[in-house]
Amino acid sequence: MASLKPRNADGKIILSQLTKELFLKNIVQARQAQGEHLEHYDFNKSRCKVLSKNETVKSNSSGILYWMMRDCRVQDNWAMIFAQRLALKHSLPLYVCYLYKDVHKLCPTLRHLTFLIEGLKIVEKECKELNIGFYMLNSSAEELSTLIEKNNIGGVVSEFYPLRHPIEQQKRLLDKLPKDVPVVQIDAHNIVPPWIASDKQEGMAKFLRPKINKQLPEYLCGFPNISKHKYAGSLKNLTNHLRDLDEAYKHFSPNWDVDVVKWGDGPGEEGGLSMLRTFMTEKLKYYGVTSNDPSKDNTSKLSPWIRFGNYWYTTWISLDNLRCLKKSGVLGS
Template structure:
């Protein structure tokens, strides 16, 4: 195992002295330095025109940004483009959220709480910026009528490669007035997904040079969202007065308890980013794979919910590369190349959530070994309650249930064991995705889908030596974990002292 002492220890000391006030001040000054948004040269390759026209119709009375994935005001290319378009045409800007489409976005109380607390921050920011913020008791069908009734000239959408958001986009394309401009902006990726590659990439080494080549153009600063000069009402009876009103009619599918370690919203994201840079970045790539140590960024929930831009994280981490370049490079590889590889997979492969999304060789080897004898088999309920024979696996599940996350290295082991202990690879994918999407704060996103598909179907991986059940799929064993890491400490933290109590809780199904 690598030495735990960072090679750039002096740089780590300098980072530890970075205060929150200085950190936020530096970000604000960087935004101001980019200039006025109305005159900012927006890179239009970040957007795609979905409708037949991108011209605003005559007598338009407003612009709407339909927020669904990138839920923040600052550092959001979709907000910036929407405001620029509105200012150029001297129109009001409205940010709308469709709460009747929350099932696929926020399936549990844990997810819903994290999202709503973030929306409360957005509402306050919009009040300061004089931008309309509307929490609507509406779905995409209702939204079409709202657009028509208010003579909206353009609707800006978040890019999202997953099936349901693609359905929303296609519905709006087919049902909005043909004179309404419908525009999709990729504010989630640094290099827009459609430009990072024109096809599904095989693995990281094939997409890395394509992304790296384009970073000088796209890894840029953000201008600040300005106070909006043009005001106007959005007339509809679908408005909710308060964000919390959504609790009155929307009940999540599963009653999973909220987590307390992660404060939702942009402020929580900045605090976590700062603590990562101060305390953990110096160990990244050295001991960040060790489950018994907290040396990861912990930023995935905020990136998944859109409370912080991956591009902002990259800019801030890159700004200190002279202090610990090796660690910064390793982290940016994960944040940019690996994360955008997952986006690429879901963008180009509609079977990202089932065995048909695997490469032909991987699908064949899994099916060839489908009838192999399993020493252990468990039901979804047993998996959920951490009732397996493997204490390390149980500890990982208990971490998932309690904290809404699993250490990245453990998640690989955890998911591969689901394949080993289920009757079929199809069942393993289904259970792995259900557990991840139900309990993990960063579930229901491309990273989550690819994490499960990599573990079970070797997506973005290669074939290995053949064995029972796994075929040529990469295998992981418990004794290797014990040899590499202090698994006694990990299991003591999650699987012994509080594991038994938490394991019995599970989730309460929504009453039919």
């Protein structure tokens, strides 16, 4: 991944000159540096877990489906990268589905709901620009399984989401899905997949941390770019399809006591990266001393963007950047 710029003669990052536009440009260039041909990208298969008995894409199929759950972004998303790579390898269209039914179990307040829907609008727009189908469905896992079967989907990519409701959803999909359709789970939320970090439940963070740090040289790496998909298509036999995402607000009434997020530049990757840049340039140098002082406004306030996977917190960083930040005094050694 390319290093952050601008830098002075000593190679230190000039944070005062790191504008939002320059920061975003750095990230785009870093993706491009990974190469444009995703079908030839050397994907680290240890990020994957095959949940189904069948491991190969069904022959003579009509597409690959990515079931988006908690990582609501297009770029810098290992699940999306794997799904597009798989679709390109088999010359198939790529479809992204988000199941809205029972979303109140994960988004109980107006703040949750608004951030989710407005972020998904950005995902929908990006998918359309990249020739990738995006579908928000007010459907259950069983109904998604029926849709997959009717559309002759050759493989399903899902996310690692270790909460009770998403785990139940994935189990219900597997129980209903035809046995010849493979389901692959990708950890798109952690730097090091938990099944790689440790093979047991750790009692204390101090025991887990060294294991994660040991794996960083392999897993803390740059992301290839999601490019315009070569193969177009559309899902048929759709039921409960929310063609206008604003319709989602009508399907249940959230807790109105928690208002919408009023800081930052709004949901989506760009909004999250803008908040990250603000934290880096204005607050990071004070964070180690004042992060536990509620009277000081020196926390990142990035939790909404991380919660909904609008951006990945290592988008901007590589091992080279980490070393440079330490040398510049922004991060401690």
